[in-house]
Every structure is written in C-alpha cells, then in structure tokens.
Amino acid sequence: MALVLPRLTLPCLQLAEALAALTVASLDELAFLLGASDGERARGFAFTLQALMDCALVWSDGDGRLHLAAPLRNAWASPLGLDAPLGQLLAGSSSDELGRMLAKLGVKPAANRKAQRLAALVEQHGDPARVAALVAKAPTATRELLDRRARQAPERPGFVLFGTPQADAGPGEQWAVERGLLVRDRHRYGPARMPAEVALALRGSDWHAPFTPVPPEVRSVPVTGSDVEREAAAASMAFAAHAVSVLGVCAAAPPARLKAGGIGARELSRIGRAAQCDEIPVRLVLEAASAAGLLARDGDRVTATAAYDTWAGKEPADQFAVLLRAWWALPLAPGGSRDEDGKALPALAGAPPCEGCVQARHGLLAAASRLPAGEGAAASADLGALLVWLRPLADELPQDATPFATLVTEAELLGALALGAVSPLGAALLADDAEALADACRRLLPAASGTARFGSDLTAVVAGTPSAHLFELLDSVADREAAGAASVWRFSPGSVRRALDAGRTADALTTDLAAVAVEPLPQPLSYLIHDTARSHGRVRVVSAAxxxxxxxxxxxxxxxxxxxxxxxxxxxxxxxxxxxxxxxxxxxxxxxxAGYAPVAEEPDGSVRIERARRHRAASPVPPPRRPGGRTRAQRTDARTADVGTAVDLHALARRLRDAPQDLAKPDPYDGRPYASDTEEIIAETARNLSFTDARQLAHAVDEGRSITIEYVATSGSTTVRTLSRLELDAPYLHAWCHLRDDERMFTISRIHGVMPA
CATH class of the missing domain: 3.30.70 (Alpha-Beta Plaits)
Structure with missing residues (x-):
C-alpha cells in the first residue's frame, strides 16, 4: 500500500475516496456519485476503476457490490467531508433508543429486536427522497443547521478537551437528534455527528463528488530530436562545468556548517561567487555530491572526500553521470531554498526523507513523456499542472509560484528536460538503465579539453569542460571570468604573483602554459609573466621575535x-x-x-632602564585584635544565631522526618524510570528537553491533548507553536499546527521547550 499509493493518479484517488465515503456501493451508485454515468466521464470512470482493480485496491463481490481495501480507506479521516454511515454511528445505541427514533419517524420495524430496529432506521435514511421530505417538515432552525452541517467537514472529537462534556443541544439540534438525522455520543462528549447518508441526501441529487478523469491539456510545439539533443548537451555541459567549479571551491576552502546544521546563505553566496554560478545550481551540486559521497561532514565543516579526488580525474561524461544518478534518487528537493514563511533554508541540512519529492521528480519526466513524439511543452507551467494530475500526493515547494516550478528548473539545468521534451538523458533515467545513461552522457558531453587558446588580451579560453590538470593550472595563474560551455580565464599581475608566491618560477609557468596552448603564447602574456617575476621578491618579509x-x-x-x-x-x-x-x-x-653585556631598547630606540622591582603587599596587614573582643565560642554562637534567624533548623528537621516515605521511592513503573513507552521513546530522542518537558509531551501524545512547544526550525529561527492531533513517529512528531493552520511534521530533537496549551 505504501508503495502504490504515491503513484496513483488524481482520478484514482478521487474514485477511491468516493468509495471510502460510501463504504460499500454498487457500480451504478459509485458512478452516479462521481457524475460519470455516460459520455467521456463514463469511459474515464471505467478505465480508472479497472486500474484500481489491477492493483487489488478495489474488488467486486458476488452481489455486484464494490469493496475498498481497508488500509486505503484509512487514508482519509472524513472522505468527501462525510462522517461515518448511520449503522456505524448507532451501533452503540440501545434498542430502546432506536425504538424512540423510529416512533418519532412513524416507522414500525419488522421486529422489536435491536438488529431489526437498526436495519429499519438505516433503510429509512438510506432513501434521499424520504430524508428530504422529513427535513422539509423540520423547524426553520433545524433546516438551517442541517443544511450547514451537510456541506462542511465533520468536527473531529480530538478537538474537544478530554473530560469536557458538550453543552446541551438547542431545540433545532434536539429535533434532528430525536429522528436520527444527527447522532450524539451516548456519553455526550463532542459535537453531534451527521451520518453520511443524511449528508448526501441533503446535498441534493445534482451534487457530485469531484472526479477529473481527463488530464489537463498541455500546449505543445514541434521539436526535433536533434534540437532536443543539442539543448540537452548545452545544459549538461554547463552544469558539468559548474559542478567542477563548485566542488573545486569546496575542496580548496571547505564551507562552514551552521550550529543548527547545514550550509547557510552566506557560505552559499561565497561558493556561488567563487564558482560564478547561481544559487540553485550550487544547491543542486552540493546535494547531489553529498549523496554521491563526494562531500562529507567533518566537524564544523563540509569537506571533500577521497572519492572526490577519484571523481575529479574522470572524464566530464562520467562525472556528470555520477551526479545525475544521485539527483534522480535524492529523497529531498535540492532546489528548495525557502520555507513556508519565506525564510532562507540551509543546504545539506539533513532534512527527513521525502518520498513525495522522489515521486515528483519521477512524475515530471513521466508527464513530459506523455507528449506525442516530436512535440514539446510550450510552457513549463503546463507540465507542472499535468504532474499534479499524475502524482497528486507529490510534495510541492512553498516557494513555487506555479506547480513544481523549481523541479522543472532542476530538470532543465541537468538536461533531463530540453525544449519541453524528455531528452535521451531523461529517457535513460525513466528506464532506470545505467548503461543507457552512461552512453547518453558520453554522446552529449565531449571529452575533457586539455588545451586552451591564449589571446593577446591576456585571456585563455577553453571550449567545453577543461581537464583536471588544465583547470588546476589556469586557476593557479589566472582568474576565472566565465564558466559553462566555454570557460574564460584572465591573466593579471596579481594572478601571476599568486603563482609565483606558490613557488612557481617564470620559466616554469611559461613552459607549462605553452604545453597546453593551441598556438604559441602571445608576447603580452610572456612579458607579463617575466615582468612580474623581476619585481617579485625585491622586498622580503620575515618573522622575528x-x-x-x-x-x-x-x-x-x-x-x-x-x-x-x-x-x-x-x-x-x-x-x-x-x-x-x-x-x-x-x-x-x-x-x-654567555658573557656578553647587551642592553635592551624601547620601541622608540632609547635604551631601556632596568630597575629592580619593589614587592609590596596587596592590602595592609589587619591591626591586632583589641582587648575586650568576643571569644571564638561567642563568635560561633553568634553565627549560629544568625542562621537560626533565617532558617529554623529544628522545624526543617521535623518536616523532613514527617514527610511521606513514598516521596523518596523510585517511580513505581515496574522498575522502569519511564511512565510509558511513549515517554521512553521521546526521552531518548528529545536531546534538548528536560525530563519534565519530555514527560509532559509524552502525556499529551498518549491522552490526545493539545500542547505548546518552543521549536527551532532548520533555518535556525525559533517559534512557539500550539499543536494538536499529535502522532508520534520517532524521530518525528506529526501534528496539526495552529500557527500555520495545517498538518506539519516536527523533528523531536528540535523541540526546546514544552508548555500546556
């Protein structure tokens, strides 16, 4: 179930939700509820139903009734905004209570046993016409109440504080409760609940559950295979060059980690300036390289690993294939730079695994592959809308103005999407074919360039991706100005001096550059190197004590x-x-x-006069005690009297003696230090909580209480949030956040305080 549910399309989920609302239904009843009795919607309904049956999520019994797999039914707390059916809500009612409801309705059951009375009541309210006629006779206040309740989602009992009974119902609600249109808890806890049959009847025969069997239209434009390959090659070459630059910067100057974890905005900006690329490519390279084992956390830094050295010596196609495979399997959205509050998020922050992010990535290429051959999406926003239809459970980023805009940008940067169509790289990823992916990378990315063209304007231009040796040489003696399909370096006196400071000589630099030059070195470059070398070292600086x-x-x-x-x-x-x-x-x-007679000098050049220092006491010696002072015993009695004035030691001893003995005993939980398994799990996970706060949080989880926490987000900001509907899934806590008015997942180790709601 966990594997197939994220891959269901929007109509499959809509049909399953409608069947979950009806519990058990015939084919005609389900089709009528979805408004798919004829036409194109009927064909879409049949295709969707068959898809669910092929997955064994829906099946038909011998009576033609459709059944839904129980685990899938639990995916919705209130499917279609409906509560449980009448038979389930009245299962705990007594036979007398059911008899009184039937008497109010004027219905006489076949027998006076509870089962027959309940069956008669279910049959009565199962007919929408009877329910509509009954409500038409109700008082005005009751009709307004029922009409309002029929169109809103049921209130969950978890919102009612435990032990707080509901206030007495008004006349309008009481009329509906007496006739089974609303059902109250027999212990009078929580709001009155409306059975699903009643709500559907009051919504009317013209109301249908949402059903979208036809995918959204994607506007397309003609594209040729050669155009797609050319665009994908340019994108992949540029990204490969960016990857070499970004990882080279990280290897030379490892970025610092934030105290809360991850690489912050300042370090990302530094890496981007040094590598000359934007933030999204930097984040994409860092996350993919970390997943591929090229980067690793080392104390308060993120440093390159030994695998990076091996990777740096490979051809660009092989380098790019490693990063592309890592991106395809990343359990997160690397381009996510902002949270729901618009605050910057760090990179490599160790976010919890996100299966919805993986499904979104795979679904995007699947959506683009649905286009006819020779066609590409005219707008990337159309692919995002189609992805919503194909993978409705995929996770979107709060920073996206259009659905999955960041994900589309990532795919285009990597060359998996080009001109709105799936490139050979994307096709190999979709097919999960490592060999085909390697072949596509070698075909689209040329071999590393080992030569450069040097110009009289003191520049060096490298077409394609420079080799590791050429990259290191040019970086050591020149400043990089541009990177991408062609990389540009510029020579200056400062950059040449940097190479000379590293121990290179003018002749060695000229020889090394001439070895990688396509043509002889220009005279201006040779003059620059030798002129800088002549003035290099004329002034020397040495350390001396x-x-x-x-x-x-x-x-x-x-x-x-x-x-x-x-x-x-x-x-x-x-x-x-x-x-x-x-x-x-x-x-x-x-x-x-050694027998010499040196003298010391002051900073101004004068001779320092050395005089012997006189040692004096830090404070004067106290005067001798005068006659008539108190004795040692008197002073001790006085100190005891002073203490006794502040604390009555005898009274304190009596209180400790008379205290209950069980206060000193350990917690009586079968010899364990925790009151429950929940408390033990939270105490082991919540590093920043005291024992009292951990116990209070565990009690809120076990008892369904609301709680207020002090939470430190991945961005490092601290917020205070009130939570309810707590569900423990260590090391995470799923809850309804009243600050965001939405479901949220919280890392328990980031909770720093717990207070009553």
Missing part, C-alpha cells in the same frame, strides 16, 4: 657562530643586524649568561 644590532660586524658574526647561542635561532640579515627566533627577554638572558 626580536632584533639584535650593533656597531661591530665582527662581534655580531661571533654571536651567530657561538655554539652556546644556537638555540636562540640567530640569523644575520646584514653585517650589523641579526634576528632571533627567541623573545627579547630570553635572548637578553642567554647573551648575558
């Missing part, structure tokens, strides 16, 4: 050659100047111990 200088070169040369002063690390910069790796005070002491 202190400087020694004097007027006698022979004396300073003697200090350098002195074996007893080798540990100072002396080095002669000039005949009268030495530097030492040892701080000034220790250098002075060592020179004096």
């Amino acid at each position: 202190c400087v020694i200088h004097g007027q006698e070169p022979a004396l300073l040369a003697e200090l350098v050659a002195h074996r007893g002063l080798v540990h100072l690390g002396l080095r002669q910069l000039a005949p009268t100047v030495l530097i030492s790796r040892t701080p000034a005070d220790k250098t002075l002491a060592a020179l004096r111990a």
